[in-house]
Amino acid sequence: MKNLGILLSGRGSNFVAIADSIAAGRLSNARIAVVISNRDEAPGLETARRRGLNALAISSKGKPREEHDRKVVAALQQNQVDLVCLAGYMRLLSPWFVQQFPSRILNIHPSLLPAFPGLEAQQQAFAYGVKVTGCTVHFVDEELDHGAIIVQKTVPVLDSDDEHTLAERILEQEHVAYTEAIRIVLEGNFEIKGRRIVRGQRSEVRLQK
Ligand code: GAR
Numbered sequence: 001m002k003n004l005g006i007l008l009s010g011r012g013s014n015f016v017a018i019a020d021s022i023a024a025g026r027l028s029n030a031r032i033a034v035v036i037s038n039r040d041e042a043p044g045l046e047t048a049r050r051r052g053l054n055a056l057a058i059s060s061k062g063k064p065r066e067e068h069d070r071k072v073v074a075a076l077q078q079n080q081v082d083l084v085c086l087a088g089y090m091r092l093l094s095p096w097f098v099q100q101f102p103s104r105i106l107n108i109h110p111s112l113l114p115a116f117p118g119l120e121a122q123q124q125a126f127a128y129g130v131k132v133t134g135c136t137v138h139f140v141d142e143e144l145d146h147g148a149i150i151v152q153k154t155v156p157v158l159d160s161d162d163e164h165t166l167a168e169r170i171l172e173q174e175h176v177a178y179t180e181a182i183r184i185v186l187e188g189n190f191e192i193k194g195r196r197i198v199r200g201q202r203s204e205v206r207l208q209k
Helices: 013-023 043-050 066-077 095-100 121-128 161-188
Strands: 002-008 030-037 055-057 083-084 107-108 132-139 149-156 190-193 198-200
Touching: 002 013, 002 043, 002 066, 013 030, 013 043, 013 161, 030 043, 030 066, 043 121, 066 095, 083 161, 107 161, 121 132, 121 161, 132 161, 149 161, 161 190
Parallel strands: 002 030, 002 083, 030 055, 083 107
Antiparallel strands: 107 132, 132 149, 190 198
């Protein structure tokens, strides 16, 4: 059994999708060991508590990045987390944090990276006028929205779309993509070749500590 640690800052719909996948047996070898938010008032924390999960607020307000990250990493380690899943965690990780979990942190981003990194990716894509966008689940490295890509899903931009309808359809795909990516990583049946995740080969990434 592998322990997931979920980090979120807001609504938490990606967290719920992961929890639902576990409950439905789509991620049979995973459990959520802890849910952590950097914002005390994140609705996702309340949802986690209602589901009986271990949910912690570790406020980042006014704290230097690494000082906050040390508290978060300590909580992840206390809960013996094998894989960290950023699920709408709107805070950059310090290089130190990333080094504590090499190739063991995933992030979901609402665009087809490397297009539209950063904030409000759906709005950026809509305003740019692309005809296809989507979402990306990738390993986290020390650069923003940058690590090796595990899963991408495409979403067409319709003439009838506005920013909100587009974001909603991207979100549906995010929920599918995250489970798929976690399954790939936990199965370990892949290799990291430079930036490329190539499946069907045993992983060098050892999730076991
Ligand atoms: C999601 O759309 C996620 O891709 C995005 O925040 C939203 C969180 O929603 N993340 C980023 O933009 C990270 N750069 P959720 O709280 O309902 O999962």
